[in-house]
Amino acid sequence: MTTRHHITAGFVPLLDSALLVVAKEKGFAEEHSVELRLVRERSWASIRDRLAVSHFDVAHILGPMPIACNLGLSAPAPNMVVPMALGLGGNAITVSAALWQEMANENATPDLDALANGAALCKVVRARKGEPLRFGVVHPYSGHNYEMRYWLAASGIDPDHDIEIVVLPPPDMGDALAEGVIDGYCAGEPWNTFGVLKRGGHLATVKAAIWKSSPEKVLGVNARWREANPEAMTALLVALYQSSVWCGRPENHMELAEILAQPAYVGRDAALLMPALSGQLSVGGGVVRSVGDFFVPNAKAATFPWRSHALWFYTQMVRWRQISHSPENQRIAAETYRPDIYRSALKTSGIAIPSASSKVEGALTVETPVGSSGALTLGPDGFFDGGRFDPDDVDAYIAAQSS
Amino acid sequence: MLFAVSAPRAGDNPLAGRSSIPGDLRVLVIDESSIRASIIEQGLHEAGYADVTIIDNMNGLARRISDVNPDVIVIDLENPNRDMLESIFQISRAVRRPIAMFVDKSDEASIEAAVEAGVSAYIVDGLKQERVRPILKMAISRFNAFSRLNRELEETRGELENRKVIDRAKGLLMRSRGLSEGEAYALLRRTAMNQNRKIAEIAESLVTAASLLDPGTKE
Numbered sequence: 219m220t221t222r223h224h225i226t227a228g229f230v231p232l233l234d235s236a237l238l239v240v241a242k243e244k245g246f247a248e249e250h251s252v253e254l255r256l257v258r259e260r261s262w263a264s265i266r267d268r269l270a271v272s273h274f275d276v277a278h279i280l281g282p283m284p285i286a287c288n289l290g291l292s293a294p295a296p297n298m299v300v301p302m303a304l305g306l307g308g309n310a311i312t313v314s315a316a317l318w319q320e321m322a323n324e325n326a327t328p329d330l331d332a333l334a335n336g337a338a339l340c341k342v343v344r345a346r347k348g349e350p351l352r353f354g355v356v357h358p359y360s361g362h363n364y365e366m367r368y369w370l371a372a373s374g375i376d377p378d379h380d381i382e383i384v385v386l387p388p389p390d391m392g393d394a395l396a397e398g399v400i401d402g403y404c405a406g407e408p409w410n411t412f413g414v415l416k417r418g419g420h421l422a423t424v425k426a427a428i429w430k431s432s433p434e435k436v437l438g439v440n441a442r443w444r445e446a447n448p449e450a451m452t453a454l455l456v457a458l459y460q461s462s463v464w465c466g467r468p469e470n471h472m473e474l475a476e477i478l479a480q481p482a483y484v485g486r487d488a489a490l491l492m493p494a495l496s497g498q499l500s501v502g503g504g505v506v507r508s509v510g511d512f513f514v515p516n517a518k519a520a521t522f523p524w525r526s527h528a529l530w531f532y533t534q535m536v537r538w539r540q541i542s543h544s545p546e547n548q549r550i551a552a553e554t555y556r557p558d559i560y561r562s563a564l565k566t567s568g569i570a571i572p573s574a575s576s577k578v579e580g581a582l583t584v585e586t587p588v589g590s591s592g593a594l595t596l597g598p599d600g601f602f603d604g605g606r607f608d609p610d611d612v613d614a615y616i617a618a619q620s621s
Numbered sequence: 622m623l624f625a626v627s628a629p630r631a632g633d634n635p636l637a638g639r640s641s642i643p644g645d646l647r648v649l650v651i652d653e654s655s656i657r658a659s660i661i662e663q664g665l666h667e668a669g670y671a672d673v674t675i676i677d678n679m680n681g682l683a684r685r686i687s688d689v690n691p692d693v694i695v696i697d698l699e700n701p702n703r704d705m706l707e708s709i710f711q712i713s714r715a716v717r718r719p720i721a722m723f724v725d726k727s728d729e730a731s732i733e734a735a736v737e738a739g740v741s742a743y744i745v746d747g748l749k750q751e752r753v754r755p756i757l758k759m760a761i762s763r764f765n766a767f768s769r770l771n772r773e774l775e776e777t778r779g780e781l782e783n784r785k786v787i788d789r790a791k792g793l794l795m796r797s798r799g800l801s802e803g804e805a806y807a808l809l810r811r812t813a814m815n816q817n818r819k820i821a822e823i824a825e826s827l828v829t830a831a832s833l834l835d836p837g838t839k840e
Contacts, residue, residue, distance in 0.1 A: 261701050261704045
């Protein structure tokens, strides 16, 4: 008889909780003797606290947050490992109708182009009198915060002085936009689609345009739990990988949207969840744009916990003065992501696993076959401004961004 | 609605000058449940903390925190605005660098008790552990008491619901089979006993079946 593994996972009601939800709902967890209990939370702080006191063994969590925990930036700080990513991309930047109009006057276009629309926003910011524009993000240690700041900075806007950034719960962002409390926000889905379709917002750009194939949520695991339960860890990772394959298949998207729409999960209309899955995004003003790689649950090694992703997040923590740079901090950040656990769990599954643990981010302009066990293509993974991040030269990247 | 606005930078307000009597600590309770907030407030007053402020809506949170300038912030763990709150500490320095949750990371038992109770606290860096512990203990026990109260209310509400559905089922039986109220109730009870189910469950099935068979009638 096989051992049954009881695993409790926390999640926040967002589209990219899909891998965990599907692992349970489509029986992949059960197939590997994992009894997966999913617990919904309303803040990342709560996810972190419940991981710390072992209410949760694992959780759907913002990619930079386990790094912040291990760096001692938040308390209580559970010691965490990230053995798997829960997909790539999935965020967008939504602005108010009024701000969009001003941006459009400066040649912003509904094609979501990060470069042109960033330049348009910069002109609006420069010409603006009075109160600075205010943008919402979901958490200080989030991909949202870092990618929006990256986009703003590369567009000539100082995110700390030219505008104001505040933190809001994603479900409140659409209302805050409509009430004029904020002028724009960076959030995951369904909150951009909601903002556009229900609150008159307009998409300015998407994560996939700012940085293609970029990291977002990950599976955060209490390190103590992982050490005590290596078999359960392996079983869960195999189940989640199967779940990612299922989530990636277009023929399953309607069913996936319906599963996520249930009150126990995201609890919003399937119609609000479909655009992110199909890549047919409502931009605003009735315009729909196709963004094929908007959210990538499985392709392009989307579940692989690249150390270069962890290190990029770390460079942004340094850039925005959340932590000072030191070799020790850099090591802690890099070692939070654990491709070794991923490989050892999935090596017998016959899937393509990258041979490297790190890559130069922004090096691939087209889809490229890479060294792996099995056939695997990665990329394109470019930053919209042509930037490159070499994880072997973190010092130079940090120095260039601080000048 | 619940949004932060940026806070003015509060000047340094060193703890050094403050004495160590409990009443001297400024405590801020943030809770969207005003009942629970007042239960906590009462507990704090009883324990000798006179300087207690309650915020039960999140408008202009950063500015209000900076006005209150608290030593300890107690907040409902499930509050979706905790991410905002933590970012306020980080970005605006609205309060004197509070640290999340507990004074001492090694104090795992009290962290666990707090999370279990659904309460979270933020304490100004440098404040002595023994000064804060009574506040935490009190908050934990009051949060637990509040949950107990809520559970009891739920149960009472459940019983009321049961009684209502039984009344409706009796009504149906009285009308469709010409029974008296006593006979209708006896029939429900007998059926429940025979099927080894609760009377409320039998009543519920009957009401559901009746509404399926005749969607036009309400009873």
